[in-house]
Amino acid sequence: MKKLVLLFLLLLFAFTCFPQRTLLVEKIGTSHKYYYRQGDLFKLRKKSDDSIIKGTLWSIGGQSLDIFGKTTVEIPVSNIRIVYKRYNFLTASAFTFAQASVYYFLAISVNHLINKEQVLTKDVWIMSGACLAAATLCFSFSEKRCRIGDRWKIKILDIQVR
Numbered sequence: 001m002k003k004l005v006l007l008f009l010l011l012l013f014a015f016t017c018f019p020q021r022t023l024l025v026e027k028i029g030t031s032h033k034y035y036y037r038q039g040d041l042f043k044l045r046k047k048s049d050d051s052i053i054k055g056t057l058w059s060i061g062g063q064s065l066d067i068f069g070k071t072t073v074e075i076p077v078s079n080i081r082i083v084y085k086r087y088n089f090l091t092a093s094a095f096t097f098a099q100a101s102v103y104y105f106l107a108i109s110v111n112h113l114i115n116k117e118q119v120l121t122k123d124v125w126i127m128s129g130a131c132l133a134a135a136t137l138c139f140s141f142s143e144k145r146c147r148i149g150d151r152w153k154i155k156i157l158d159i160q161v162r
Helices: 002-016 088-114 122-140
Strands: 022-027 033-036 041-046 052-060 064-068 072-076 080-086 143-147 152-157
Touching (some): 022 052, 041 064, 052 072, 088 122
Antiparallel strands (some): 022 033, 022 152, 041 080, 052 064, 064 072, 080 143
16 A cells, blocks of 8 residues: 555655756846746737737747637747836726725715805815826836847746746
């Protein structure tokens, strides 16, 4: 029984040690490195027809990527011009600020209506506008463009990176 359990654990360990292809986007001369694995969300711009492709990284081949959006598209690595890195915290902050702007505007306006005061006052516009401006700023900084060329390189690794 002990041998069977030991054999099962060794087989389980062996299956987790198989290498997996990983896509690496790195900036030369710095420590900026972004790793993408199968199943990650991925957005890029192609060189050939200057189109943007966004979807799930379906598979990583030897020299090509399969991206699943509405359809599965195979893109050679040499045809990638820009890789977009998304910062989820800033995206979530942008949506939170936008919701806060709407909620603040509605709450203060309804309060002024109930109290039979002027509905649209200066403080409503200042606070709602400030929250909306913060949402716009967060959303504009939520994505970074990595232009593949002299400074940014893209590589396919045959190792599992955690």
